[in-house]
Amino acid sequence: MAFSARVSxxxxxxxxxxxxxDVLLVLLIIFMITAPVITHKIRTDLPQPGRTTATDNVxxxxxxxxxxxSMTWNDALITDAQLGAQLSLAASRSQQPELRIDAxxxxxxxAxxxxxxxxxxxxxxxxDFVGH
Structure with missing residues (x-):
């Protein structure tokens, strides 16, 4: 058997x-699927310039x-059912108090x-959220 080598x-x-x-298309599909899961839309009310807030004694x-x-409402232990009732009472006041959440x-x-x-x-x- 003779082998011929192609020199040219x-x-x-x-x-x-x-x-x-192929790899780029797979990555594109993965990002397209996971991107809507990652983003959360929360409506936030930011303070507007020039608006003055009245100071109240609440x-x-x-x-x-x-x-x-577990949750505490002004240092008193509260359940989930009691939380809804307390929030309803606080929201119905004439001067609504500020809710400060400390997670x-x-x-x-x-939660x-x-x-x-x-x-x-x-x-x-x-x-509002309170930091440590």
Whole structure:
């Protein structure tokens, strides 16, 4: 058996981009699927320039959310059912107090989001977060 060597064949000098395009299309599909899941839309009421707020003598409400999910309303332990009633009473006042939410470092996002949704649904307009 004799093998013949092709001396005159030119070397392939082009890059095969097909695998690169396949990988990029897979990454594009992954980002298109995960991007709507990552973004959360929350309506925030930012202060407007030139608006003055009247200072009132209503004491703010301190609502603490612990890491285990328990809540305290002005340092008194409160359940989820009592929270809705207390928020309803606070929202119906003539001068609505400010709700200051203090979430612990290990508090679950779902618990904080649930408190926010309850406060908004009861009509609380002044909600702030307190940091440590």
């Amino acid at each position: 064949s030119p070397a392939i000098s082009t890059i095969n981009v097909t695998p690169l395009v 004491d703010p409400i301190r609502l603490s959310i612990q890491a285990d999910g 612990a470092d290990g508090a679950q996002y779902q 904080v989001a649930h408190v926010l949704s309850q406060a908004k649904s009861q009509g609380m307009a002044r909600i």
